[in-house]
Amino acid sequence: MAASGGAPRLSVVDEHESExxxxxxxxxxxxxxxxxxxxxxxNLFQDRVRLIVTxxxxxxxxxxxxxxxxxxxxxxxxxxxxIDHASADLWIAPAETKSFEATALLxxxxxxxxLAVPGVAEVTPVLIGFTYWRKPDGKSSxxxxxxxxxxxxxxLQPWNLIEGSVSDLTRPQAVAIDRSYFDRLGVSELGxxxxxxxxxxxxxxxxxxxxxxxxxxxxxxxxxxxxSYINAPPSSATYFTVRVAPGANVEDVRRQLANALPNLEIIxxxxxxxxxxxxxxxxxxxxAALFGSAILGIIxxxxxxxxxxxxxxxxxLSEFATLRAMGSSRPFLYKVIVWQALMTAVIxxxxxxxxxxxxxxxxxxxxxxxxxxxxxxxxxxxxTVGMSIASAFSAMLVVTRVDPVTVLxx
Amino acid sequence: MSEPLIEGKDIVKYLGTGPGxxxxxxxxxxxxxxxxxxxxMGPSGSGKTxxxxxxxxxxxxxxxxxxxxxxxxxxxxxxQLTDLRxxxxxxxxxxxxxxxxxxxxxxxxxxxxxxxxxxxxxQARAVTALETVSLGHKINSFPRQLSSGEQQRVAIARAxxxxxxxxxxxxPTAALDSANGHAIMSVLANVAKDSAHAVLVVTHDPRVIPFxxxxxxxxxxxxxxxxxxxxxxRLHERS
Ligand SMILES: Nc1ncnc2c1ncn2[C@@H]1O[C@H](COP(=O)(O)OP(=O)(O)OP(=O)(O)O)[C@@H](O)[C@H]1O
Ligand SMILES: [Mg+2]
Numbered sequence: 001m002a003a004s005g006g007a008p009r010l011s012v013v014d015e016h017e018s019e020x021x022x023x024x025x026x027x028x029x030x031x032x033x034x035x036x037x038x039x040x041x042x043n044l045f046q047d048r049v050r051l052i053v054t055x056x057x058x059x060x061x062x063x064x065x066x067x068x069x070x071x072x073x074x075x076x077x078x079x080x081x082x083i084d085h086a087s088a089d090l091w092i093a094p095a096e097t098k099s100f101e102a103t104a105l106l107x108x109x110x111x112x113x114x115l116a117v118p119g120v121a122e123v124t125p126v127l128i129g130f131t132y133w134r135k136p137d138g139k140s141s142x143x144x145x146x147x148x149x150x151x152x153x154x155x156l157q158p159w160n161l162i163e164g165s166v167s168d169l170t171r172p173q174a175v176a177i178d179r180s181y182f183d184r185l186g187v188s189e190l191g192x193x194x195x196x197x198x199x200x201x202x203x204x205x206x207x208x209x210x211x212x213x214x215x216x217x218x219x220x221x222x223x224x225x226x227x228s229y230i231n232a233p234p235s236s237a238t239y240f241t242v243r244v245a246p247g248a249n250v251e252d253v254r255r256q257l258a259n260a261l262p263n264l265e266i267i268x269x270x271x272x273x274x275x276x277x278x279x280x281x282x283x284x285x286x287x288a289a290l291f292g293s294a295i296l297g298i299i300x301x302x303x304x305x306x307x308x309x310x311x312x313x314x315x316x317l318s319e320f321a322t323l324r325a326m327g328s329s330r331p332f333l334y335k336v337i338v339w340q341a342l343m344t345a346v347i348x349x350x351x352x353x354x355x356x357x358x359x360x361x362x363x364x365x366x367x368x369x370x371x372x373x374x375x376x377x378x379x380x381x382x383x384t385v386g387m388s389i390a391s392a393f394s395a396m397l398v399v400t401r402v403d404p405v406t407v408l409x410x
Numbered sequence: 411m412s413e414p415l416i417e418g419k420d421i422v423k424y425l426g427t428g429p430g431x432x433x434x435x436x437x438x439x440x441x442x443x444x445x446x447x448x449x450x451m452g453p454s455g456s457g458k459t460x461x462x463x464x465x466x467x468x469x470x471x472x473x474x475x476x477x478x479x480x481x482x483x484x485x486x487x488x489x490q491l492t493d494l495r496x497x498x499x500x501x502x503x504x505x506x507x508x509x510x511x512x513x514x515x516x517x518x519x520x521x522x523x524x525x526x527x528x529x530x531x532x533q534a535r536a537v538t539a540l541e542t543v544s545l546g547h548k549i550n551s552f553p554r555q556l557s558s559g560e561q562q563r564v565a566i567a568r569a570x571x572x573x574x575x576x577x578x579x580x581x582p583t584a585a586l587d588s589a590n591g592h593a594i595m596s597v598l599a600n601v602a603k604d605s606a607h608a609v610l611v612v613t614h615d616p617r618v619i620p621f622x623x624x625x626x627x628x629x630x631x632x633x634x635x636x637x638x639x640x641x642x643x644r645l646h647e648r649s
């Protein structure tokens with residue numbers, strides 16, 4: 001920012017620099033830099049303690065904001081992870097399904113009615129449900145989130161397998177779990193056995209990175225075994241995923257399915273994602289909390305920067321009065337302050353963004369990764385700059401009122 | 411002598427409000443021409459600083475007119491007066507008012523760059539101005555590294571670098587010992603040799619009298635005739 005603003009001048013000043021560089025104790029900055037910039041820079045760095053306070057304020061608020069927003073993005077992504085990985089154009093869901101984690105059941109007859117709708121190519125049942133996993137030691141148990149899917153094509157099968165394969169789940173008692181949940185589930189390797197709802201479960205496949213934001217481990221298994229684990233009736237399902245025939249219009253099919261199955265929800269994957277997100281982020285207040293603390297961070301940061309800029313300006317008031325006496329226009333005085341604000345913003349942002357990226361890196365393998373897309377980083381920079389300039393207003397107000405006559409009075 | 415660069419006619423100025431209001435200037439008329447160094451003397455509270463502020467376009471008179479290079483300041487808006495100040499007036503203060511975080515040359519550049527001068531031009535002109543006040547060797551010193559006399563010389567360089575019509579100095583030697591005060595007055599007298607500048611110096615300091623082309627006496631908001639000033643002037647001119 002500073003560099004781009006000064007760049008065209010710098011190149012010309014460099015010529016001067018080389019011809020004047022005979023003087024040994026040159027102040028580099030003074031030589032090549034417009035005086036406005038020098039003055040703002042020196043005012044800023046003159047009082048290190050205040051600069052540090054300012055930077056702490058900016059870094060605190062920007063990091064807080066970054067992390068909250070990164071969590072928000074991460075949350076958005078993890079909330080829809082299952083919907084993303086199901087190969088479905090449409091979902092047939094129980095009435096009033098608010099999120100993927102709903103647990104009402106469909107009885108199974110829907111499937112045949114759906115298959116009778118023109119344009120429907122495949123209707124695949126998926127059964128989900130919360131249940132308990134009794135660890136191999138037989139003593140303790142922990143809740144798990146069961147996902148039963150028809151194996152083979154379609155449905156909702158485990159992905160990112162690092163051990164075993166989807167076909168291994170066809171074997172008796174076979175389940176797939178994520179490597180990161182081994183400790184929680186009390187298993188140590190492929191082939192270990194535990195119990196789900198008094199029935200045996202054996203780890204036949206292991207995934208990597210399929211983590212739930214609810215922190216309840218996912219357990220993948222076949223459809224029939226899932227039904228028996230949670231005592232669901234033989235043909236029941238939580239959802240039917242629908243694939244439309246090639247060339248069929250998804251929206252047309254959706255409307256016809258809605259007519260054929262009037263008491264159920266027929267929604268596209270996008271609609272389902274949207275619904276899950278708004279349920280978890282806004283229905284639960286999690287989003288409000290994230291946004292609330294993000295906004296709070298910005299307010300706190302702005303107040304701190306405004307306060308330090310204001311007090312710095314107060315300290316330099318006689319200099320501003322001198323500038324006025326010398327005939328400096330108000331915009332020039334404002335520029336000194338705005339440059340100070342911008343420099344603070346750039347330094348603060350650089351520190352904050354580095355911390356944010358480190359935090360994001362560290363969080364990659366957790367249940368709730370912080371995701372910082374480049375557009376968010378750019379937005380944060382704009383926000384930091386905006387915040388600093390907003391902070392400059394109180395200081396500007398002070399210099400607006402400064403009276404040059406006071407210089408002669410002393 | 412050349413034409414008047416700064417003129418005040420029938421200037422009246424009230425200061426303060428309500429019962430505390432003072433008539434600091436009671437119809438003051440004066441003019442200072444290019445190439446002239448005029449001293450403004452008088453007792454404390456007689457209105458010298460007020461007159462300087464009015465002539466320097468920092469205060470607007472209640473009545474009367476100020477002309478700079480023949481142009482009246484009447485009816486100008488505050489920001490226009492500011493521009494006038496930057497273009498035509500150079501101030502020198504008793505306590506220098508240098509920017510402590512800027513070097514000598516940067517302090518001088520500031521006066522030019524706030525008017526839009528390009529940094530490298532400002533640099534060259536600032537160095538020249540500092541050479542004029544014999545500080546060519548200390549351009550990169552910070553004010554705290556300079557003696558009081560040197561600091562005031564930087565302030566003079568800053569005041570003259572924009573080639574203003576009028577240089578207005580309020581007690582420029584009051585904070586200096588006599589050697590430094592003498593040096594400062596020589597610099598100002600040198601500046602006043604150039605017919606492009608009119609120099610008006612407020613002072614209490616009788617040691618500076620020899621540098622004056624003319625002395626104005628102020629008492630209770632009025633300029634008063636003093637026999638003595640003409641005598642001194644004649645003495646000075648003979649020397
Ligand atoms: N802001 C003000 N409000 C009211 N009266 C003021 C104000 N400023 C100055 N005065 C009064 O105006 C008169 C002229 O003041 P001024 O500062 O011009 O005097 P001066 O000749 O410069 O004095 P000194 O030699 O002490 O600097 C004084 O009586 C002073 O008390
Ligand atoms: Mg005074």
